[in-house]
Amino acid sequence: MITAGIDMGSRSIKVILLEELKVDGAPQLKYGVKKAHIMMPGDLDQDVAADKAYDEALASAGLKREDVKAVFATGAGRKQVSFAAEGITEMTAGAKGANFMYPQGRTVVDVGAEEGRGMKTDAEGRAVDFAGNEKCAAGAGSFAEAMSRALQMSLKEFGDASLKSDKTIPMNAQCTVFAESEVVSLIHSATPKNDIAKAVLDAVASRVCAMVRRVGIEGEVVLIGGMVHNAGFVQSLKTAMGVDQISLPDMPEYISALGCAMIAAERQH
């Protein structure tokens, strides 16, 4: 059986086509084969973009729409996926996907472009406690992106630069707009770019950490979402949370789509 999970993020659309492998006698279902995964930039016309991303994923797996038993959608724009049978919240999908990748993980931190959130999960991958920040982008990837633009660096350079600094410069501005002017002030006071990059990523990590602390840090910590690719942020988050290790999945931006496809498969039984 093949199911699809579509994560309609604010910046990009992630599609996972999942094949359920039934092993006779096995106590649990296995999801061994990801038929396809594709990420496309989002579009203002979200329903058209969802159709396009889904069709491309099907084409790359050599499948047709009728081959897929169920399509579930998650993410901020999940209601725009007209062909999805059900919409799943980002918390439920993220918790499910993270638990599949790291069964021992009990604290899941999801930092995408628009929003960051912390979740506590049980052994079955159900979200038991969650907190997000529904108001501003200061604890999310778009904040880091805006600040890297102010420093005229790519996001990769930005993350790497932060790792070269050992200074702690507190950023007082809570808002992306005000923080940008604070970054400009730091540039004018000849603060090295590496130190500014670290200050920005420390600030994002501290905001994300505040959300995670609302739900409590317990067991193994798993970080999902696009910010996993930012090594500087991962280091800042470790420091802010006071943990030695954070588990980082291979395809971090696909974890919610994966969880969504798994829930779609479970609901077919």
Place this chain on the structure above:
Amino acid sequence: MIANYGYKDGSGEYYISIDTDKCIGCAAERACLTACPKQMFEIITDDYDDEVAWIKKPNCRTLSYDCADCKPSGGYTSLPCMTACTPGAIKHSW
């Protein structure tokens, strides 16, 4: 599940927590829906097919303003939503 709706900004941390385990099969007959003067609560079917209350999306971004009238400065001694929710599922962080 403890669902925290709200945000943290420069002025503070504004979250309304709903303990969905206490909210399922509400013993207060969904009194929160009428108790909130701003009608911020809504009943939804969550991802686990349970009927629970949540905070309407637009209100999640303006809690500090929306709830201000019900705080002590507005003349209340206890929050109407928390008082109405006899199972004790609703909590404010501020």
